[in-house]
Amino acid sequence: MAEAQTLDGAWLRKHPLPQPHEESDKNARGRVLVVGGCTMVPGGVRLTAEAALRAGAGKVRIATVEATSMMIGVLMPEVAVQPLFADAKGEIDAGRAALEAEVDKTDCLVLGPAMSCADQASALVGKLMVAAGNTALVLDAAALMAICGHAPSLGERRSPAVLTPHLGEIAALLGDDAEVIDRDRAAAVRLCAERFGSVVVLKGAVSLVAAPTGELFSYSGGNVGLATGGSGDVMAGIAAALLARGAEPLQAALWSAWLHGEAGRRCAEAIGPLGYLASELLGFIPRVMERAA
Template sequence: MTPLDSAWLAENPLPQPEGDTDKNRRGRVLVAGGSETVPGALRLTGEAALRAGAGKVQLATVERVTLALGMTMPEAAVFPLAANASGELGDAAGPVLAGYLERCDSLVLGPGMGPDAAAEAILACAIAEPRAGLSLVVDAAALGAAGNMTERLRAHEGRVVLTPHPGEMVQLMGCDESRIKHDPAALVREAADRFGATVLLKGAQTLVACPEQPVLRYPGGGPGLATGGSGDILAGIIGALLSRGASPQTAAAWGVWLHGEAGRRLAETVGPLGFLGRDLLPLIPRLLATSR
């Protein structure tokens, strides 16, 4: 495995905007997910995308929470999607979401979606028509549907990032939990090859695999990152970096590093436990600036 450290980052810099750029050329991120139970998840993902340099963020979620979400995040456009009886995104949300994809450079699908969401129907609509200018981050409940869509994900020619934690990886790969413990690097590499995607396996150490590339290992930002909303923020950072033109591997690796280093700094200044997911957000711009 290859360390994901300052040397790797220096060899794989992020694309930087020109001086005369505008918000559309800086990258347009669409985040889809949420539920009536977890209405604030998209706020974390959307703000993370802006903090990581995206120029424009759009949020698509269940209709009943759109007004509140828009009021808490005035920088973003908010689009309503149909909900089911459980207050999760329903089958009818998929075709509507697909209609929004021309307006973005990257889609982050899954934050805040629960087990009762129509994840398979929505993911199928989102990935039905590959477009060279569109990258995808598949996160949270959407990962549960991804295991059945190998060829449709491969059709996106590598422009997909999958972000499972260990439980989601077992579901994604249909494998025994022991594989996570005994050889996680081999498993994450197998997943990257199967889906033709960049796959990061989140945990105490995070592994990033990309087809035909060495597995990257980040040692972790500490146990404080194991808190609600933390993964939503990581997905938003990656979505932003993709929208800015970074390759999937570069976006995933930088996202892992930025997220982890923010956690490490909070552990030093606040304490190893007890900081909130949203406390990570203000640290992202400074980390980006100091690591250039």
């Protein structure tokens, strides 16, 4: 089996991101729909949405529970917000979430940030998978825990989805113990990519990115400060923006891993190696993206 390729500046320069024409409008720069959130974690979708804007998306819409939608809309005047019915636990009620028309109008759907109910997430994945047949797709957090029953549909997509699990999530996806997975992360991320027909980003001190074709990359530029609440929400938003801008799934996944890690490095230098917040990554995304362009 081929060794992992190193994700570095040389690879990035050989695979530059699609750049918008100077006269492009916001629709041409890519439209992202973020579906997620709950009353217990109301701000997570804000991190994903802002990360998408910081990574160059032209338009972002958030679909989240009605109880928090107004707050998020006021906090982020740059986005549109669609309130959704909630269940008794404050999670999105998938059965009453009419989102198919919105998915059809978007370039990338990111599903799952800041959700915690596997049942509702599974229902949303099943409901929106068909609607997102021609739409780029990022699955994160609770949506990841809901895809085992949807593996055939994921594998049949024209363009692979991007999955962003941490160690515990990939262990659950593969039905194995995290300790076992940790002994051979490379084999696990390759197996996950093959099983779900998707590009998989296994986050960690050394992040591994695998394509369903067997390609494997490693990126070791992150730091321990990135292991903080909301950090994964930021990475999902970066990946969604790059997909919406026209990057291929593997390219978007690799660039998102690098941008996320480099933003973490900047935070560590400016604030300290521990204790910076996921929201503090956001302002560095355009700078590190411009430096690599």
